[in-house]
């Protein structure tokens with residue numbers, strides 16, 4: 001396994017172009033299961049997770065190949081309905097094939113995704129939604145087995161104890177587009193990635209309204225045809241790069257990003273003293289002054305995204321003052337705390353809160369990545385730290401950040417890959 005070595009202390013400067021959104025691409029690729037026609041998806045980042053989804057599509061009978069960010073999907077043979085444990089267990093987002101398989105074939109057998117390091121990751125809302133549409137659901141030997149003679153539109157409240165669910169909204173939407181009649185999803189997830197999926201489904205001939213709001217209406221249709229689509233830019237990568245500019249006291253112009261998808265993050269970082277200037281479809285990020293500590297609470301979109309929590313914690317770790325970071329989506333999503341503290345940060349966990357006392361500087365150290373966004377926070381801390389940081393298990397990082405070391409090298413970072 002490789003590790004990533006970073007020599008910190010360099011101010012990152014220059015331009016970077018953001019890749020397509022991982023969390024939009026994954027359900028959109030799954031949605032190609034809803035038609036036998038060919039689909040072409042552009043702006044697909046070359047990531048572990050997107051390649052895993054291509055493998056799943058192939059295992060279900062599709063031709064699915066990626067060339068220079070373009071994925072062409074077509075039907076090789078009759079679509080299978082079993083999403084195998086060995087693939088689903090490597091990426092829990094594979095669970096979003098449940099909705100399209102059920103929608104298209106009226107049957108699906110998908111391995112339960114299980115938990116991961118950031119939390120238990122239940123699927124009760126997914127099951128509630130497909131049952132409301134008329135599916136019989138059994139759980140057997142770690143698989144969800146869902147089948148239905150017909151799927152009928154329903155009024156479904158999809159809010160859980162932590163608010164809305166992104167992939168449950170995706171799954172229910174994809175099961176409902178070919179159902180008979182109208183489906184209303186109340187307390188739907190509003191994330192831009194959910195909205196982008198709906199845009200793609202409508203290009204395929206679906207009749208979806210209200211996507212991007214908590215109330216989504218779906219008029220079932222009889223058939224979906226192939227479509228072409230370019231996915232939205234990855235707002236979490238953009239937010240991560242913005243923090244790279246701030247934590248290194250640099251000056252980065254971020255291209256191919258939609259500031260309106262990062263409103264809560266931009267607002268919070270401006271409160272801390274960051275300057276965001278929009279120019280020609282790009283966003284220039286630097287400090288206006290010495291940053292000050294800010295408090296952060298993660299919430300469903302349009303609130304502050306949980307996927308930016310670890311990254312903003314790294315920034316607060318070297319910002320004077322006390323910052324209270326509250327994680328309301330995954331209360332255990334703090335694997336990065338111990339690793340940041342190994343670098344000299346002063347972070348104390350209190351249940352769903354992390355109290356961060358900003359230090360003047362962090363010191364480079366050997367650290368271990370535990371999950372995708374925790375590894376991003378370790379990269380950010382390494383960029384700011386004095387001395388060398390060596391991050392092991394960087395396969396976590398490769399799941400969600402395309403060519404991250406090249407992008408950072410182009411900005412002046414001293415970062416390289418080394419054999420473990």
Ligand code: EPZ
Pocket residue numbers: 022023026093119120121122123124125126127160161162163164165166167168189193306307329330372373400
């Ligand atoms: C999506 O996961 C993202 N993944 C996650 O990004 C992101 O952190 C999460 O949404 C929240 O924004 C993809 O889109 C592939 P949820 P998802 O269902 O859909 C609870 C990353 O770093 N819940 O919105 O699985 C759940 O436990 C990844 O890119 C239920 O209670 O998340 C959590 O507390 C990590 N029952 C909350 O809802 C359910 O049936 C939100 O989870 C489903 C979820």
